[in-house]
Amino acid sequence: MATIKDVAKHAGVAVSTVSYALNGNSKISKATRSKVIEAAKYLNYKKNGFASDLKKQSTYIIALILSDMSGPYYSEIIQGVQDTTNEHGYDLIACNSFVGSPNNKESTGIKFLKEQRVDGAIVMSHLIPDEVLIDAAQENFPIVVLNRNIESDHLINISVDNIQGGFNATKYLIEQGHRDIAFVGGPSDTRDNQDRITGFRKALEMHGVPYQPKWQFTGQFNRTSGYRLTKILLAQQDWPTAIFYGNDEMAVGGLKAFEEKNIRVPDEMSIIGFDGIDLAELIRPALTTTRQPKYEIGALCARFLFYSLHGESVAQHTNLQTELIIRQSTATFKHERSNSLTLSVSK
Amino acid sequence: MATIKDVAKHAGVAVSTVSYALNGNSKISKATRSKVIEAAKYLNYKKNGFASDLKKQSTYIIALILSDMSGPYYSEIIQGVQDTTNEHGYDLIACNSFVGSPNNKESTGIKFLKEQRVDGAIVMSHLIPDEVLIDAAQENFPIVVLNRNIESDHLINISVDNIQGGFNATKYLIEQGHRDIAFVGGPSDTRDNQDRITGFRKALEMHGVPYQPKWQFTGQFNRTSGYRLTKILLAQQDWPTAIFYGNDEMAVGGLKAFEEKNIRVPDEMSIIGFDGIDLAELIRPALTTTRQPKYEIGALCARFLFYSLHGESVAQHTNLQTELIIRQSTATFKHERSNSLTLSVSK
């Protein structure tokens, strides 16, 4: 690999001259510049990014840390981050934070955070422990975290009001006449899920509907898990008349389980999701859900990061509201259904 | 930011001792090591990744360069790349290659490629010019490219047989009795699209079905474009009985257009997509499509990159086959339909 020195030698000029010429400094004469450029081309010279970063102490890159780069949920959020990052002339890289390697290596996300290989980070994954974030965040290395609650300098919290979202969704179900409502959710150690449950139970309580532990399920935030848990639920003796799924993906999985059992949604069972992913409106029946302002979340995370990077002060906590979107997967509860359900169980 | 020197000073040892201690070199005594670790913790020392990379001349990171990180199409491919990368103990970062910045800056992808900020790259975006790839690829910097055909050292081509895929899909449509088949595709300057058209026309020709330029449409590989082009197609006087969409997303967009016009798929119109994304089987009617082995593509790209990185020889070109998946969006052509269509046009 040719270095700047080689180019200098080849062009018969000093190293510094090459650096100036290649970086477009105006004090280099036209003749020298073209001589340098030619030599660089001839030697197939490419600047070494690390050396440059090391010297300059900044990269103009920010990292987006996800729990799994391949998830569909992030799609729209990434769009928001991407656009904003671009607007500000920064580069964006995404890395994941899962720990799957055999050698028990740290995840890429943690590595980037610890070694400060970027100018700042947006963390959307819960797989990064709070302490790592707290001691990575610095004056010149701000971090934006989604859906947490960390009180620390240079750490900016952006959250979605999952409690309110869970509350409204449940309230809607109750208003539709449902009193037997199951909650089929994601991992119990994630704040998102906890908050949605909190909202769920709050709504139940406020409307005098008893909470039934037998109808609370815990799994993963994906389709397969939604499918499996629904099958388990259906294997139980008595069924709810409505199900609140922890997210849309789980609801889609649930839908498949109902299809297989020939249970009609929403006539025999109302279901509601969470997130408002694209798929929710494309599937049939179109899914009633709680929309998170995903693009805005992404854009806001990036904006706040840049504000902080530029020394402007930013609110430590920002809470975004959700919106209930009523589609075709929910219906008002009509009493007769209860029987038909019991019937289909017994056969 | 504390450096290794500060830690050395604080711990009362030499710089090299700190380096050894922190990197787990066995020749450091236990006492010294813990002294060093404590000092590091106290000063909140973090190794500077760039300095380290600069010295070591390798990063154990590979870059995945996409045209747009937020696209749903890549989801499964990324999974494959991710798993394989992990298996090999490398880190993976994703960056995009679109040029949207105001200052006409190079895309992040190109920057990473040129400055070799990683140990190797997988390029899935057509926004990176061939020449950039050709002169970025080096002995110690292999590049795997998807769906191109570049003959150059250290450049590994992995392609999906889009011609065969397009051919089989079209053949199937013809076998179902269709003779009036439209092609609603993506950008005409992408190889994927060109190849699918080639396959399409080859099948037409081979079965003696005339090719109709009026039924060939060019747009973008996304839902909106599929929707719009379909509306345009429907605004034309005569309709085909089947449509071959350039990809599944476009077909989904088309489906919406049909729904709006109350045209029943597949009874009145057969449609077929390409790719085999998740959505294709979830939507109603479930989409007949040509499945690309997406996970395998991702995994293979990563594997080949590592082989090359480890000095093993790799085939310069690999061609992966597709598979036709017949679902509910296609039906055999029955003659009467032709009339009912003309009827619905006139009203």
Add this chain to the structure above:
DNA sequence: TTGTAGGCGTTATCAT
């Protein structure tokens, strides 16, 4: 077992 010192490839300061 620990310390010294040179160098990775750039950039930026200061002379010339």
Add this chain to the structure above:
DNA sequence: ATGATAACGCCTACAA
């Protein structure tokens, strides 16, 4: 306008 040179922070012979 150009050149010499000292950092940037880390790693690693080699010496002690």
